[in-house]
Amino acid sequence: MAVLYNQVLRPPNFSELFNTWTRYPDAVPFAGGTFLILSQGRELPRLPANILSLEKIDDLNRITRTERYLEIGAMVRLSGIIALGKIVPDALSATLKGIAGPQVRNLATIGGNLCTAGDAAAPMTALDARYELRGPGGSRWISAIRFSSLSDTLGARELLTRIRIPLDQWDYTVYRKFDSPDSGDEGGVLIILVKNQKDILTKLQIVYTGETLLRDKNSETFLEGKSLPLDRKDILHYGELWETYLAGLGKPGPLLRSQIVNGIRAGILGLAD
Ligand SMILES: Cc1cc2nc3c(=O)[nH]c(=O)nc-3n(C[C@H](O)[C@H](O)[C@H](O)COP(=O)(O)OP(=O)(O)OC[C@H]3O[C@@H](n4cnc5c(N)ncnc54)[C@H](O)[C@@H]3O)c2cc1C
Missing domain, CATH: 3.30.465.10 (Uridine Diphospho-n-acetylenolpyruvylglucosamine Reductase; domain 3)
Structure with missing residues (x-):
């Protein structure tokens, strides 16, 4: 049955919010509304019958x-x-x-x-x-x-x-955003963070998020403890570790997979001589 009206509930604090939500269990939290409205791509978006606005909290x-x-x-x-x-x-x-x-x-x-x-x-x-x-x-x-x-x-x-x-101090940061129109996979964001103490790479964190979140904690330890600048052979091998990790997961698709590995290699190359 078509919904005839939308009710916008605007609780001023958490206690009222959860009371309201108990009374209207189908209410949908509404923050900026960009996903709820704009992602529909319709001229007249359809909204939930009960909207739980978070703006007044x-x-x-x-x-x-x-x-x-x-x-x-x-x-x-x-x-x-x-x-x-x-x-x-x-x-x-x-x-x-x-x-x-x-x-x-x-x-x-x-x-x-x-x-x-x-x-x-x-x-x-x-x-x-x-x-x-x-x-x-x-x-x-x-x-x-x-x-x-x-x-x-x-x-x-x-x-x-x-x-x-x-608020840790990171000495080297890489941000890359991928689009993968050819592969049919949605692109995502790659982040590389590195700590350098007296020319030793002491901490490395690499995360990719697209359709799924990817982080290979095992391979991070391969580069930790190595002297900076890094040896290019190590960087090549590090890329292979990621290839093996992604092949084991069976996702994302091959094109995006090579984009991620190349992105990681290119990002870490900034730490080579
Ligand atoms: C043109 C366009 C381009 C975009 N490009 C990108 C991009 O490049 N990268 C990217 O990451 N995103 C992109 N987005 C998506 C955008 O980032 C999201 O729409 C936005 O971040 C959602 O935030 P919002 O506050 O508008 O959420 P809303 O639309 O209000 O809510 C989104 C969903 O989250 C729920 N929700 C909201 N806040 C909470 C909360 N605090 N607790 C529990 N549930 C909650 C809501 O119930 C709803 O289901 C794009 C969107 C548009 C319209």
Whole structure:
């Protein structure tokens, strides 16, 4: 049966939000609305009968910074995070700048992007971010990698409320965005983070997120502990480790697979002599 009207519910705090959600269990959280509305590609979008707007909840718009972390509320717009400037890790800032155009970035929220498996999942995972999820019974924290790897992370009437990003010093950052029109696979984002201590590569984190999140923790250790600049033979071999990892997964398709491996090799080549 056609829905005759849409009801927009605007709770002012979490306690009212969860009471409202219990009364209207079919209500759909609405953040920036760019996915809910624009992704339909219709002139007149169809909206859920009950819309649970998150806009009035101050906590969701809060940004705090301590010495060790940057904490961002789920309703902060992508453009608002970019505008924070230097405190935002380069990997996150570059990724957000690569999402859509300024109009979409002024509306889209970080929570909405992460809940729709958007590009921001790549830097968040590489930076070891953690997410606060909140439901009627309380809140819990989950790592970015776990959130993105599970298909049904959010429980019934549960929201992503806060993102905590460690403010580690990364000495080398690579951001690449792929389009794969020929392969039929959706492109994604590749992030490479490196720590360098006295010309030793002490930490390497490589994450790719497209249709699925890819991270090969085993191969990262192959380069850790090596002297910088890196030997080109090691970089070649590192690419082979990723080829083996991706072949074992059986996805993504061959074209995107070689794009990812080439992207990783090219990214790490910046650390060779
Ligand atoms: C023209 C265009 C180009 C784009 N290009 C890119 C791109 O290059 N890369 C990319 O990553 N994305 C891209 N996007 C997608 C865009 O990033 C997402 O639409 C946006 O981030 C979603 O955020 P939102 O706040 O608008 O979410 P909404 O549309 O409000 O919500 C999206 C979904 O998430 C749920 N949700 C929202 N917030 C929460 C929360 N806090 N807790 C639980 N559930 C929640 C909603 O119920 C809904 O199901 C593009 C979109 C458009 C329109």
